[in-house]
Amino acid sequence: MPNDATPDPYADPLAFGQRMQILRTHRGLSRPVVAGLLGMSPSWVKQIETGQIGMPKYTLVLRIAELLRVRDLSDLTGDQSAQVDLFIGPGHPRLPAVRDAVNALTLGENREAPSAEHLAARLSTAWAARHEAPNHRQVVGELLPGLIRDAQLATRQADTASDRRAAQAVLSEVYSLSQFFVAYQPDSALLWRVAERGMVAAQESEDPHAIGVAAWLAAQAHRDSGHFDAADAMTMEALGYLERFLPDADDRTAAIAGALQFEAGYTAARRGENGSAWGWWDKARVTAGALAPGYYHPITSFSQAIMGAHAVTVAVELRAGGESVRQAVAADSVAIPSRPRLARHRIEEARAYQLDGQAETALATLEKAHKAAPETIRYNGYARRIVLEETESRFPARRRRAAALAEQLGLLAA
Template identity: 45%
Template sequence: MTTGQRIKLLRQRAGMTRTVLAGLVGKSPDWVKSVETGRIQPPRLTTLAQIARVLQVPVQSLITAEEQIVLSTSTTHPALPAVREALNQWPISRDEPPTSLEHIAARIDVAWRVRHASPDHRTVIGRLLPDLIRDTQLAIRAYQGSDRNAAHAQLADVLGLTQMFLAYQNAADLLWRVVDRAMLAAQESGDPIALAQAAWFAIEVHRDAGDWDTAQSINQQVITALGPHLPDADTDLLAMYGALHAAAAFTAARSGRSGPAWRAWDEADRVVRNLPTGYYQRVTSFSRPVMIAHAVTLEVELHKGDRAVRMATTEQANAIPSRPRRARHLIEVARGHHLGHQHEATIGLLNRAYHTAPETIRFNTYARQIAYDLLTGPPALRRQAADLAVKVGLAG
């Protein structure tokens, strides 16, 4: 039995409805249903522990041996301790002169550029983040007026990079702190782009946690807040408006709501068609090439693997300039093939994702789960599956 099936059985044995269980663990009934039916990945261990306490069973009784392997081999990047230390520091001294905002802006720009260009993007930005976190925090203390507002916007930007570094690592405490601090910094900045970007990151975390109601609430509030700015909006703000609609589409699809998902996608597609040719939003990757990638993800989340596979083309994947984003798209296409039990194509795509950006696939829960599933797949492909398991970190 899967984790979801075990939760359902134990919940029913306890005489508890999905609504009651959801309320006791701070989730929605739809989230409980999605876990029980396998629509989403098993919850994190902290959430499983909550569920076990409510059902009055040991947490081990909720997890299969196979899922325990995937959960227990979560990857942690070597740069995590240095990033954690930087986040735990609160510079209060004004003895040293602050770094100029222009210099910080240039370093942030470099960090985003190498993040998209590097196959090992976590390693690259992991080296840059500690000093960037420190210098942006010092700038906020040192500057006043409009310069201080700009420093707040820069800190929110740096914390967005930090969230991308922390994603899918065993650092949930840091991740939530980063989300909160980024939203506060963006609000202090008064910059609508900074606010939109920080909200986009917050939506990502709430969605991954299965808190779809909060994700959609934040999404709608920020879309509404951007409304007055749209008549005079520049390209970057318009792109963020479109990216937020794409985010809403993703959340709706994750929760199994096809109609709202595609309506939000249509609005995002309308926005992207008005952006300059070749434009690529550096934080969200919102762009023309990525809109098809979003569509593939929606079909996969809606369990329409055959439709996802038909949408995907090699040319479209190659048009995505960001290596991590391209690798993530290849993983999504692999998920589509995996839904159709097309094992050889699945392995081929995951290998392409690995060669595109190894650190993307190593930290991707879906890729790791698929790699584990393939170990017990067709005998003729087990050697390839074993090689893939090594690449994603399931075996040494």
């Protein structure tokens, strides 16, 4: 019987090349784009996908998995005996408590809810704690259950339309903080539930800043799932909505517009669209330049200081090794006041150095990332990929250094 259905890439006995082709097609990437981002030729990609060439070496398999956003390496290789989560970190001990709070209805609570102003002050403290703590997931995970329940209760008890909108704006931001905590943990359904609830609350609030933040996070969720078109649609719709508010916008609203502009560039870079990626980065740079000196958006980290780090990310996603290193050298990482954001920047620098063939420097940079915020690097798929790749190095000293870092990240756990 004829069957026109797309084959399941996770069902045996599909070969590596077939899995790669199905996953590439699902991501909407052409062979020339994948070839360019891997530093190979389109004919090589075709030969791999058609089985004329067998599975490449392990280091290249890891890079293909990163490019295609394969969450478990076995999904690409078909080897179920060697499952390695690349873009999903371990479940945090506080995850069940956060999940329970998100799922709670608060219907039976008779206590009086805190005011929106009180909740906003607690949120500000929580964001500050996240930026300052090396173990930021632990800190945020302790604060979130109470914040979630209180913000949900506040929306239920609001007496007036204006009070309800204010409570919804706070609730949306609580969900934004929750999304930072839940990201890259083994509960994708919870991540999407938080993202969707955050968007609904933001729209109910009618607050441009809240809507922009929710869209920024939702676009990231779409892109990290490989849905580039959905990420672009979300970003462009949010930018179009915010445009009317920008002439008189305060710094935080202007900053979320700038963060969305960079997101458009980030997605373009992931597609391999060089001109569009740098064009959007330049628009974001102009927006950042109009912010008050020293301003730092507490949710997106958007600021004048972050644009150097963003340039590194664009170059890395375009797989431009030399340009990535030049941008890394030029970026003023000391000016990034957030420990997790600084650690993320160090990881991007490490990607740049590895692309440029400077593996030893890449490992040293990852060690700096671990020192800044261990919980950032432990949950970062790019860092995990580099470390795993270098544990296979032909140089014993480098293997030992990578193995020590792998042990710190929990990658060698049984």
